[in-house]
Amino acid sequence: MRAVRFVALGDSLTEGVGDPAGDGWRGWAALLAGGLAAKDVDFTNLAVSGAQTRDVLERQTPVALDLRPDIVAVVIGVNDTLRCTFDIHAVAERLDEVYAALTAQGATLLTACLPDPGAMWGLPGALARPLARRGRAVNAVVHALSERYGAVHLHASEGAWLTDREMWSADRLHPCERGHRQLAVRFHALLAPLGMATGTAPSTEPEYPPPTKKASLLWLATAGTAWVVRRCRDLLPQLLRLAVDEMRHRRRGTSARLDLSASAAVSAALAALQPPERPADAA
Numbered sequence: 262m263r264a265v266r267f268v269a270l271g272d273s274l275t276e277g278v279g280d281p282a283g284d285g286w287r288g289w290a291a292l293l294a295g296g297l298a299a300k301d302v303d304f305t306n307l308a309v310s311g312a313q314t315r316d317v318l319e320r321q322t323p324v325a326l327d328l329r330p331d332i333v334a335v336v337i338g339v340n341d342t343l344r345c346t347f348d349i350h351a352v353a354e355r356l357d358e359v360y361a362a363l364t365a366q367g368a369t370l371l372t373a374c375l376p377d378p379g380a381m382w383g384l385p386g387a388l389a390r391p392l393a394r395r396g397r398a399v400n401a402v403v404h405a406l407s408e409r410y411g412a413v414h415l416h417a418s419e420g421a422w423l424t425d426r427e428m429w430s431a432d433r434l435h436p437c438e439r440g441h442r443q444l445a446v447r448f449h450a451l452l453a454p455l456g457m458a459t460g461t462a463p464s465t466e467p468e469y470p471p472p473t474k475k476a477s478l479l480w481l482a483t484a485g486t487a488w489v490v491r492r493c494r495d496l497l498p499q500l501l502r503l504a505v506d507e508m509r510h511r512r513r514g515t516s517a518r519l520d521l522s523a524s525a526a527v528s529a530a531l532a533a534l535q536p537p538e539r540p541a542d543a544a
Contacts (some may be wrong), residue, residue: 263301264298264301264302264303265297265298265301265302265303265331265332266303266305266328266329266330266331266332267290267293267294267297267302267303267304267305267330267331267332267333267334268304268305268306268307268325268328268330268332268333268334269290269304269305269306269307269308269333269334269336270307270308270317270321270322270325270333270334270335270336270337270359271308271312271317271321271334271335271336271337272308272309272310272311272312272313272336272337272339272340273308273309273310273311273312273435274288274289274308274336274339274375274435274436275288275289275290275306275308275334275336275337276288276306276308276309276310277289277290277291277306277308277441278310278430278435279429279430279432279435279436279437279438279440279441280292280436280437280438280441281438281469287438287441288306288441289436289441289442289443289444289445289448290304290306290308290334290445291304291306292441292442292445292463293334293444293445293448293449293458293463295460295461295463296445296449296458296460296461296462296463297332297452297457297458297459297460298458298459298460299459299460299461300460302460305325305328305330307321307324307325308321308336309321311340312337312340313337313340313341313344314337314338314341314351314352314355314356314359315351315355317335317337317355317359318355318358318359322358322359322362322363325363326362326363326366329366329368330363330366330368331368331369332368332369332371332452332457333363333368333369333370333371334370334371334372334448335356335359335360335363335370335371335372336371336372336373336375337356338352338356338375338396338399338400338403339375339378339396339399339434341395341399342378342392342395342396342399343378343392345498345499347395349395349398349399349402349523349526349527349530350526350529350530350533352398352399352402352530353402353406353527353530353531353533353534354530354533354534356402356403356406357406357409357534357535360372360406360407360409360410360412361410361537361538364410364411364412365538369413369452369455369457370407370410370411370412370413371412371413371414371415371448371452372403372406372407372412372413372414372415373403373414373415373416373417373444374399374400374403374404374414374415374416374417374418375396375399375400375417375418376396376417376418376423377389377392377393377396377397377418378392378396378434379391379392379393379396380393381423381429381433381434383433386507387504387507387508387511388500388504390507390519391500391503391504391506391507392500394519394520394523395523396418397523398523398526398527400418401524401527402527402530402531405531406531409537410537413448413451413452413455413457414451415444415447415448415451417444417447422440422443427439428440428443437467438467438468438469439465439466439467442463442464442465442466442467443465445463446462446463446465449462449463450462506519507519
């Protein structure tokens, strides 16, 4: 009996940032891989820190298709919301193409909606609301397309775990080992009833002690600061413009228009997609 082939696509969350292992990262996907079967799981992690939906479509998906996975995880979208180039129509088109290509090979697709970075960082309202609106738009697209392609979908944007400080790294954006274990356990719980996770579920308890406060502060002062600077160069000018627009609408009492506009953009983006191809022998 051949090994179960599991391939993970995405960004730093799926790469495993926040769950160190040796000189690299482990993460929820690797933890889940260990519970997919009692033995013989062939796991490949293609996720790369900083990746956007374009990267998943153009760079990661072709490699995944060559690997012909039985199970494939596609968890992506946060980095798109943190760029001045954010376009929900483009996000929807790319995800639709990725999901269609992978499921056409017969792979079981794993997806997840993601928490709002602005809320996780505790940004002021005028800055947080535009990011939250983008996050809701991406999650709405992921929800709709996950249903379209029969994905096993995890609602990772909800639940008490989001406010549990023990689940998160110092940057408040990536889970720590405990948080990655939560994601792995929750995916395993979704797959087990379908007969797609026959191995032992990952433990919820960390294998390693959490980083010390000193180590967390050191990370924030080095790699963390560098990450913030890179994002600020790209996002901050536009985010400030969005914040000014947000405050102007609040003064006028027309904030609801921004939410309606975002919802309309999601609907338009989904409506513009071609319907999925039906099998030739379908009625």
